[in-house]
Amino acid sequence: MEIFNYADQTQLFNRNNCPSIHIVGAGGATNAVIICLATMGVQDIHVYDKDVLEDHNGPGEPMYSDRDIGKPKVEAAANTFAYLRSSSDAHIEKHEVFVDETAEFDGIVISGLDSMRARKKVWTAVKNSPMVPLYVDLRSSGTSLTVLIVDPLDDKAVDIYESTWLYSDEEAVQEVCGARNIPYIAFAAAALAGHIVACYTNDTLRDMYSDGIEETFYFAEQKPFA
Numbered sequence: 001m002e003i004f005n006y007a008d009q010t011q012l013f014n015r016n017n018c019p020s021i022h023i024v025g026a027g028g029a030t031n032a033v034i035i036c037l038a039t040m041g042v043q044d045i046h047v048y049d050k051d052v053l054e055d056h057n058g059p060g061e062p063m064y065s066d067r068d069i070g071k072p073k074v075e076a077a078a079n080t081f082a083y084l085r086s087s088s089d090a091h092i093e094k095h096e097v098f099v100d101e102t103a104e105f106d107g108i109v110i111s112g113l114d115s116m117r118a119r120k121k122v123w124t125a126v127k128n129s130p131m132v133p134l135y136v137d138l139r140s141s142g143t144s145l146t147v148l149i150v151d152p153l154d155d156k157a158v159d160i161y162e163s164t165w166l167y168s169d170e171e172a173v174q175e176v177c178g179a180r181n182i183p184y185i186a187f188a189a190a191a192l193a194g195h196i197v198a199c200y201t202n203d204t205l206r207d208m209y210s211d212g213i214e215e216t217f218y219f220a221e222q223k224p225f226a
Helices: 029-040 073-084 116-127 155-165 183-201 205-209
Strands: 021-024 044-048 091-095 108-111 135-141 144-150 218-222
Touching: 021 029, 029 044, 029 073, 029 108, 029 135, 029 183, 044 073, 073 091, 108 116, 108 183, 116 135, 116 155, 135 183, 144 155, 144 183, 183 205
Parallel strands: 021 044, 021 108, 044 091, 108 135
Antiparallel strands: 135 144, 144 218
16 A cells, blocks of 8 residues: 655655653544644654534544544544544554553643543653653633643652642633534644654753743743734
């Protein structure tokens, strides 16, 4: 079977320099990230989610079709991934689980979760996994998107993230039903996540995303859409 030739993009993204990518959550902001990374040529992707696709998820999660309703999200994601890229081109590993503090990761971790409680569990697992070079926390709420980048080995970045961004569920924005998911937010998240991964492989991430003052390996961006 023929596979795509990625030579034209090597100056932008060299897939051979990319570690495994672990995506926690297969809905919302992370949904389109899977599409983006798969079509960029990321060769090893792990997806973690225990949820089943429901009919109200589809409008905000562009990776799925109505034929996927009732299926585990990781299964539906793997099916779409296989359609986009052959098994000889890339690999997706599906994990039908909720990630907790005991999870072990060995690559870049990208999360997009519904609650701060779940996010704190993932962060604990990240800190306990010495093979994680980068953590990307995607947060979408209505028509806004926040992207946080943390080097788990950078003490200052860790302190900023934990003291500023790991607040309680009660302090988080609570969206009303019907104002939660829209595809352009997922695609905005995918564009940023894809660029972050590409910058990491090209060793330009600090230049592109450090705060410019402290030179901390940390970045927060909000993109509101009217």
